[in-house]
Amino acid sequence: MVRFDNVGLRYGMGPEVLRDLTFSIEPRSFQFLTGPSGAGKTTLLRLVLLALKPTRGLITLFGEDVSQIGGDALTALRRRMGVVFQDFRLLDHLTTYENVALPLRVQGREEVSYRAEVVELLRWVGLGERMHVLPPVLSGGEKQRAAIARALIARPELLLADEPTGNVDPSLAKRLLRLFIELNRLGTSVIIATHDLALMDQVDARRLVLGEGRLHIYE
Numbered sequence: 603m604v605r606f607d608n609v610g611l612r613y614g615m616g617p618e619v620l621r622d623l624t625f626s627i628e629p630r631s632f633q634f635l636t637g638p639s640g641a642g643k644t645t646l647l648r649l650v651l652l653a654l655k656p657t658r659g660l661i662t663l664f665g666e667d668v669s670q671i672g673g674d675a676l677t678a679l680r681r682r683m684g685v686v687f688q689d690f691r692l693l694d695h696l697t698t699y700e701n702v703a704l705p706l707r708v709q710g711r712e713e714v715s716y717r718a719e720v721v722e723l724l725r726w727v728g729l730g731e732r733m734h735v736l737p738p739v740l741s742g743g744e745k746q747r748a749a750i751a752r753a754l755i756a757r758p759e760l761l762l763a764d765e766p767t768g769n770v771d772p773s774l775a776k777r778l779l780r781l782f783i784e785l786n787r788l789g790t791s792v793i794i795a796t797h798d799l800a801l802m803d804q805v806d807a808r809r810l811v812l813g814e815g816r817l818h819i820y821e
């Protein structure tokens with residue numbers, strides 16, 4: 603569902619941050635993306651999300667060469683992905699509940715059809731008591747859980763998560779990891795970018811390791 607062929611990326615006139623990446627992400631697969639700080643994990647996720655264009659090489663997403671499509675078709679591809687950003691990107695004027703329900707509202711669904719689902723997921727991530735407050739009053743860990751719930755709610759085909767357990771304690775990190783595994787079991791491909799070795803050790807999953815611009819894959 604994602605294929606990179608000899609992809610390179612540089613920011614402006616800077617050095618190549620990613621060099622000759624060739625790999626693919628299979629449907630229903632689960633993998634970690636890791637490597638030292640500054641290795642390019644966020645950059646790679648932004649390429650998959652179509653938030654950045656490669657400087658060279660070919661990216662194929664859901665079978666489409668992304669350099670050949672634009673506008674509405676790109677928006678349609680993006681909607682098939684769920685994302686947890688490092689900085690959460692919650693909308694401050696919407697409640698926690700409304701933020702999490704947003705992907706379903708965008709799909710044009712009626713609130714009666716999803717209300718119970720959103721409330722159940724919020725309870726699962728421990729935000730049952732916080733669903734009617736605005737994001738500015740949430741703690742860092744609560745924001746992170748709201749961002750995760752928003753990324754999962756529409757059961758995307760591909761989920762990208764950038765350090766999704768960076769702000770929570772180990773027991774909650776374990777619980778959130780179970781949520782990602784459950785989503786994967788239901789058919790979503792999952793890519794989790796993380797530094798957290800203890801988290802990775804909990805699952806026997808493929809590891810994509812970035813270093814010096816190159817990718818090494820451990821199956």
Ligand SMILES: Nc1ncnc2c1ncn2[C@@H]1O[C@H](COP(=O)(O)OP(=O)(O)OP(=O)(O)O)[C@@H](O)[C@H]1O
Nearest residue numbers: 613614616619637638639640641642643644645646
């Ligand atoms: N917008 C940008 N403009 C210029 N350079 C950038 C930009 N974004 C990232 N970089 C550089 O690209 C390299 C890779 O950054 P990236 O954020 O992808 O790494 P990372 O592996 O996600 O790091 P971390 O684990 O610290 O989040 C770094 O050297 C960074 O300074």
